[in-house]
Amino acid sequence: MWQSFTVLLIVVYRLRYAQERTSTFFVTAKYLQLAALILLLLNDFTDSRLPIPISMLLALAGGTLESLALLMLLRVFGSRIERYYTILFGVSIVIIVLLHLIMPDERFVMAATCLFGIMIIALPAYILAVKIRETSLQRTIGLLYFVVILALVSKGLEPFYLMLGWNAQTSHWLQIFFYLGIYLLMFLGTAGIMLLYREDSFTELERVATYDVLTGILNRRSFVQRARPLIAASAMKKLPYSFLLLDVDHFKRINDTYGHNTGDHVLKDLAHKIKQQLGNGDLFGRFGGEEFTVLLHRADEQNSDMIAERMRTAVTGAVIHGVPLHYTISVGIITVDSGERYSLNTLYKLSDTALYQAKKKGRNCVVRSYDI
Known part of the structure; x- marks a missing residue:
């Protein structure tokens, strides 16, 4: 029965x-x-x-x-x-x-x-x-x-x-x-x-x-949810932390020239290579389109500059579908080492300004914001 x-x-x-x-x-x-x-x-x-x-x-x-x-x-x-x-x-x-x-x-x-x-x-x-x-x-x-x-x-x-x-x-x-x-x-x-x-x-x-379907990294919502308590903890313990905003240079041109499928593979290649440069306590997420964010836990200016430069050079020499495809990234970065707590929105705006400056300088470079 x-x-x-x-x-x-x-x-x-x-x-x-x-x-x-x-x-x-x-x-x-x-x-x-x-x-x-x-x-x-x-x-x-x-x-x-x-x-x-x-x-x-x-x-x-x-x-x-x-x-x-x-x-x-x-x-x-x-x-x-x-x-x-x-x-x-x-x-x-x-x-x-x-x-x-x-x-x-x-x-x-x-x-x-x-x-x-x-x-x-x-x-x-x-x-x-x-x-x-x-x-x-x-x-x-x-x-x-x-x-x-x-x-x-x-x-x-x-x-x-x-x-x-x-x-x-x-x-x-x-x-x-x-x-x-x-x-x-x-x-x-x-x-x-x-x-x-x-x-x-x-x-x-x-x-x-939680994760971006294309790249397998944190999506925007999950990145924000996880970044806020990390920033609060770093501020409370007066530990340095750095926020990075990066995107692919001339990404629209890549899509128009090679097709959106190739563009998707470029984003996946970028996500894979950036993850290899990060530590266990760091956060990496996709904010939308070709824009990515990184929160470096306990990274001061010297360490964050070194990591950002490794990210920039890591994507060179990419091979997509067995064909070499050269693409570059620009990075905007800001570091907080004063023990003060800033909102994620503030960090985003300041690093976005630095990223804009990197684009004006000719792209494929890292620019730091000192507005805090």
Whole structure:
């Protein structure tokens, strides 16, 4: 019943959104798992042995697609992983069919299913809990998958309970642990994945709201939000800081001559090279068009002059699409070392005036403002 309602809710939810490969795998997995559960229920009303192996294969197919959907969501899916799961599922079909034909005891079919189930979910568990573990949610879900693996191990050992010397009470508790593991697996396969979907969507929205789409650096809004507290902290501790405003010389001419696509590559090349000149505490953002801003944390006049000159020379000798494309930048700079706190708008206006002077001097140079 739980699985049926889960499938119903997912299908209704999915009608509203575009269907992509990850969600298709996820929903198909739920269909297969629901079919496996229905066959297990029908097994109580028939003398045939067929429902057991078929339901096991359906469960493995559903688990495989669910794991693939999870790996796609985590952005680690590739041809090697696809090949691994394809081979794994193919081998599981052969083994389970052979066991069904050879072994009259269905426990061996169940044990083989548990073994392949472990191999199916081990990779997502490892990636979530060990390899990526970027968030608390990912680590927690990964650790819970390891609990499921332990539950599958307990069921997989069922044909060997007597050989291991385990009594009936131990077998009973292991059986309970197995069913709890199955319920946990159903929970992780629904609520867990949906929470990861939600977290991934929120992270993507935050990235879009924070970073410039073209260059990958801070957009204007995010730069302002992060610069203000840094300026306040520097002023409070009476530490120097420098604000730089720079843009590409004759950028309109580049667009008109080579096209806007080349112009975009020039901006990306500029952003990449400027980032290489900055320290961890510095801020770098795009204010719009070909205009960029830099806040050098704890940089006095001497250090900021040196960094600004490195920026100017770093862009020379650019190669765009394998073709040398010479472009230059002009920089306006202002440094505050008095411990006073100035608004970001004031710093912008003063550095913009210095940038204008750099343009008048012939471009491709650094001009400092001393108006503070």
